Amino acid sequence: MCSGRVDLEFVLRAFSNGMDGVIIGGCRLNECNYITHGNYHALTMVLLCKKIMEHIGLNPERLRIEFMSSAEGNRFAEVMSDFGDKVNQMGPLGKAEGIDQNEIKSKLAEITKLVPYIKVAKNEKLASHLENPEEYDKFFTKDEIDRLFSEVLSYYIDPKKCQACTTCAKRCPVEAIAGGKNLIHVIDQAKCIKCGACLEACPTKFSAVTKISGAPVPPPLPEEKRTIVRKKKE
Ligand code: SF4
Ligand code: SF4
Numbered sequence: 311m312c313s314g315r316v317d318l319e320f321v322l323r324a325f326s327n328g329m330d331g332v333i334i335g336g337c338r339l340n341e342c343n344y345i346t347h348g349n350y351h352a353l354t355m356v357l358l359c360k361k362i363m364e365h366i367g368l369n370p371e372r373l374r375i376e377f378m379s380s381a382e383g384n385r386f387a388e389v390m391s392d393f394g395d396k397v398n399q400m401g402p403l404g405k406a407e408g409i410d411q412n413e414i415k416s417k418l419a420e421i422t423k424l425v426p427y428i429k430v431a432k433n434e435k436l437a438s439h440l441e442n443p444e445e446y447d448k449f450f451t452k453d454e455i456d457r458l459f460s461e462v463l464s465y466y467i468d469p470k471k472c473q474a475c476t477t478c479a480k481r482c483p484v485e486a487i488a489g490g491k492n493l494i495h496v497i498d499q500a501k502c503i504k505c506g507a508c509l510e511a512c513p514t515k516f517s518a519v520t521k522i523s524g525a526p527v528p529p530p531l532p533e534e535k536r537t538i539v540r541k542k543k544e
Contacts, residue, residue, distance in 0.1 A: 313337070313375070314348015319425045321359050321373060326418040331397035333390070334375045339441075341379070349377060350439045354449070357440075358432060361450040365459065366417040367409050369400055424462065426483075427504035431458060463504055464522045469494045469531045471518035474538050478508035478519060494536040499527055 313336030324332045334356060336349035353375055360370035376389050400406050404414045421428075429436065432450075440449060467478070467487075472494045479487040479495055486502040489495030495518075497508070512519040 312344075312346075312348040313352035314346060314350075316352055316355065317425075318355050318359055318428065319422055321355075322418050322422045322425070325368070325372070325403060326415060326422070328403065330400065330403045331372045331374070331393060333373075333393050335386070335389075336375060336377050338377045338379055347439065351436065353440060353446075354436045354438055357446055357449050358428070358436065358455075361452065361455045362421060362428075364452060365455045366414075366421065367407050368403070368414070369407055371396060372400060372403065423503055424459075425503075427462065427506075428458065430506060461523050463506075464499060464527045465497055465502060465504065465506065465508055466520050466522050466527050467495050467497055467508070467512075468518050468520060469496075469536075471516055472538075473516050473518070475513065475516065477511045477513065481507045481511040483507065489536075492538045492540070494531055494538060496530045496536065 313334055316334050321332050321334075334352055336352050339349055339353070340347075342349060356373060356375040360373055363370045363373060374393055378385050378389070404411055409417075435450070438449075440446060474489060474492050474494060476489060476491070476495070479485075479489045483505060484501055484503050486498045487495050487508060488498060506521075509519045509521060
């Protein structure tokens with residue numbers, strides 16, 4: 311219905327499923343019928359995705375966004391024909407770039423896992439309305455994207471502070487937190503999508519969840535040491 315609904319994850323999934331090119335068609339900028347102006351969101355998402363593609367070695371020209379009205383049949387045909395030609399010239403995804411298919415899949419899978427983190431980290435820029443096409447290319451920079459991935463955050467529950475209130479586990483969208491009544495909670499780093507919901511959810515009086523950047527996450531507490539023995543009330 312709206313180009314603003316095209317999530318970064320959809321584009322990565324299309325490439326992961328073997329598409330050689332992805333084109334997103336949106337309504338003309340500033341002609342949206344709604345105050346949301348979703349086409350501007352689609353634009354910033356595409357600009358970000360192009361830089362991510364560069365970061366993992368894919369040609370960013372494989373992704374394009376075009377704005378046109380439903381009355382512009384000729385323009386639509388021209389754009390699609392041009393894009394189809396360009397994608398054909400580029401050849402199969404990864405081949406021209408010299409990247410092995412398995413490597414592309416694994417890089418795309420890694421990035422897809424980080425989509426919630428990327429969206430939170432770039433939240434403000436993704437909500438921008440870029441009026442001037444000259445801003446497009448420099449809006450996200452290579453250094454910025456390299457830094458985004460080198461400083462990927464991890465979330466960790468301090469076993470000395472966790473009071474097993476279970477709030478974080480209930481809020482985690484991917485069931486990455488193991489715990490239960492009277493059990494110190496532990497984050498499964500392989501499942502965690504780095505959304506930060508547990509950090510927000512942990513009550514301030516416990517403040518057991520911490521963010522770790524650029525350093526290894528301490529190993530999880532062994533299962534046999536997770537039980538909290540509470541003092542009985544007199
Ligand atoms: S950051 Fe916390 S809430 Fe988000 S996925 Fe990871 S463990 Fe779950
Ligand atoms: S919300 Fe905080 S105190 Fe409660 S279980 Fe999670 S980490 Fe522990």
